[in-house]
Amino acid sequence: xxxxxxxxxxxxxxxxxxxxxxxxxxxxxxxxxxxxxxxxxxxxxxxxxxxxxxxxxxxxxxxxxxxxxxxxxxxxxxxxxxxxxxxxxxxxxxxxxxxxxxxxxxxxxxxxxxxxxxxxxxxxxxxxxxxxxxxxxxxxxxxxxxxxxxxxxxxxxxxxxxxxxxxxxxxxxxxxxxxxxxxxxxxxxxxxxxxxxxxxxxxxxxxxxxxxxxxxxxxxxxxxxxxxxxxxxxxxxxxxxxxxxxxxxxxxxxxxxxxxxxxxxxxxxxxxxxxxxxxxxxxxxxxxxxxxxxxxx
Numbered sequence: 001x002x003x004x005x006x007x008x009x010x011x012x013x014x015x016x017x018x019x020x021x022x023x024x025x026x027x028x029x030x031x032x033x034x035x036x037x038x039x040x041x042x043x044x045x046x047x048x049x050x051x052x053x054x055x056x057x058x059x060x061x062x063x064x065x066x067x068x069x070x071x072x073x074x075x076x077x078x079x080x081x082x083x084x085x086x087x088x089x090x091x092x093x094x095x096x097x098x099x100x101x102x103x104x105x106x107x108x109x110x111x112x113x114x115x116x117x118x119x120x121x122x123x124x125x126x127x128x129x130x131x132x133x134x135x136x137x138x139x140x141x142x143x144x145x146x147x148x149x150x151x152x153x154x155x156x157x158x159x160x161x162x163x164x165x166x167x168x169x170x171x172x173x174x175x176x177x178x179x180x181x182x183x184x185x186x187x188x189x190x191x192x193x194x195x196x197x198x199x200x201x202x203x204x205x206x207x208x209x210x211x212x213x214x215x216x217x218x219x220x221x222x223x224x225x226x227x228x229x230x231x232x233x234x235x236x237x238x239x240x241x242x243x244x245x246x247x248x249x250x251x252x253x254x255x256x257x258x259x260x261x262x263x264x265x266x267x268x269x270x271x272x273x274x275x276x277x278x279x280x281x282x283x284x285x286x287x288x289x290x291x292x293x294x295x296x297x
Contacts, residue, residue, distance in 0.1 A: 002204050003040070003074055003076065003101045003132055003134065003162070003163060003186060004040035004073070004076075005039065005204045005226070006038075006039030006204075006205045006222045007040075007205055007208050007218040007219040007221070008039055008040030008042050008074075008076065008188070008205060008206065008207045009033050009040070009208055009212055009215060009218075010042045010048070010207050010208060010209055010211070010212075011026075011029060011033065011042065011045075011047065011048060011212065012047055012049075012212055012256060012267055013026065013044070013048040013050075013061060014026050014029060014266075014268050015267070015268040015269055015270075017269060019269065019271055021053075021060075021061055022268055025266065025267060025268070026064065026065070027068050029265070029267070030065060030069055033215050034072055034073060036216045036219070037215060037216050037219040038073065038211055038219060039073060039074075039205065039219060040074045040075070040076055040207075041065055041069055041073060041074070042076045042077075042078065043061060043062050043066075043075060043076070043077055043078065044058050044077060044078040044079075045078040045103055045136075045207070046078075046105075046138070046141065046252060047212070047252055047256060048061070049253065049270065049271055049274070050078050052271040052273075052274075055089075055090070058090065059090065059093050059094070062077045062078075062079075062097060062099065063097045065077075066097045074100035075098075075099055075100055076099065076100060076102065076103050076134065077094035077097075077102055077103065078102075078103045078104075079091040079094050079102045079124075080103065080104040080105035080106070080107075080136060081107070082108045082109050083107075084107075084119075087104060087120070087124050088123060088124055088127040091104070091124050091127060091131070091133075094131075095128040095131040099131060100132075101131065101132040101133065101162075101163070102124075102128065102132070103134050103165060103207070104121065104124055104133055104134070104135060105136040105138065106120075106135070106136065106137060106138075106139075106142050106144040106145075106146055107142070107144060108142035108144065109143070111142070111143050111144040112144060114149070114150045117144070117146060117150055118150060118153060121133070121135060121154050121158065122154070122158055122161075125158045125160050125161050126158075128160070129159075131160060132160050132161075132162045132163065133160055133161045133162065133163070134163035134164065134186070134188065134207075135151065135163065135164050135165070136164075136167070136190065137164060137167060137168055137190070138165075138167040138168070138190060140167075145168065146164070147173075148177035148179075148180050148181070149180060151164055151177050151180070151181055151185065152180035152184075152185075155181050155184040155185050162185075162186050163185070163186035163188060164181075164185060164188065165188045165189075166189060166190050166191075166198060166203075167190025167191050169194070171197055171198075171201075174187070174198060174201060175201055178201050178202050185202075187201065187202055187203040187204060188203060188204060188205055188206060188207050189203055189206040190207055192206065192208055192209055192218075192240070192244045192247070193237075193241060193244045195208075195222065195237055196221070196225060196233055196237045199222065199225045209247055209248075209252055209253070210240060210244055212256050212260060213243075213247075213256065213260060213263065213289070213294060214240070214243070214292065214294065217240065220236060221233050221237055221240075224236070239292065242288045242291060242292070243288040243289060243291075245288070246284050246287075246288035247259065247285070247288075249284055249285070250277055250278065253270070253274070254270060254274055254275070254276075255277060255285055257269075257270055258277045258282060259294075262285070262286065262297065263289075263294065263295070263296060264296075264297030
């Protein structure tokens with residue numbers, strides 16, 4: 001059984017004006033996502049501003065999401081770190097709360113060789129042997145690229161390393177990864193503008209920023225593909241491209257938090273060093289949201 005099939009939302013972390021996590025609003029967002037057909041919740045990923053959370057906040061937010069969702073859809077907890085011991089600690093805690101899976105990003109800043117990546121992921125996986133792990137490859141943020149042979153080695157040799165969130169943007173690399181890893185790999189798109197190409201390579205879905213503002217459409221795009229309506233799926237993908245581009249015209253999650261606030265969701269500010277969106281970018285975002293049919297407050 002795959003961890004999930006469809007559209008999983010890389011959910012934002014709402015905050016009060018003083019920067020503290022707004023758990024009441026987070027509960028509202030979780031309910032909104034589930035009501036609009038989201039197939040999984042990814043909590044405390046990049047979009048959730050995990051990089052500027054304390055370990056205590058990070059773990060409390062993961063536990064809150066797991067408890068509130070209460071097994072209605074899978075909850076996947078972001079527990080990666082550039083320190084293997086920290087990633088192990090976070091992963092063990094999230095597993096103890098009942099996380100359905102863990103999303104573990106490649107070590108950033110200090111990077112790692114491919115040998116080091118195999119050692120890192122194996123150590124984390126061995127610390128939580130009953131919890132599935134999705135590796136997260138996003139070289140543009142980490143300066144570290146999980147090579148296809150490395151992915152294949154890990155999914156074939158470590159029983160609970162099962163998935164890859166592929167956000168390299170390199171479809172040739174992703175195709176090679178699938179070729180080497182075969183049926184041992186559960187593949188998810190990490191880029192909203194490449195959902196259909198990755199599904200066509202055997203992907204099971206997307207871990208999505210777009211789903212924050214368009215959960216039903218993102219779910220429908222994936223499901224139409226699986227139902228054989230590739231034309232309908234492609235229409236949603238193509239129609240969403242201007243909105244996706246707007247959601248990434250400044251560094252994520254600046255635009256998506258801005259978009260949710262424009263929708264009246266009141267998810268609050270960003271934590272520094274992230275800052276408010278430039279007015280010109282905001283105008284582009286507003287136009288794209290309206291053109292996609294999203295109602296603004």
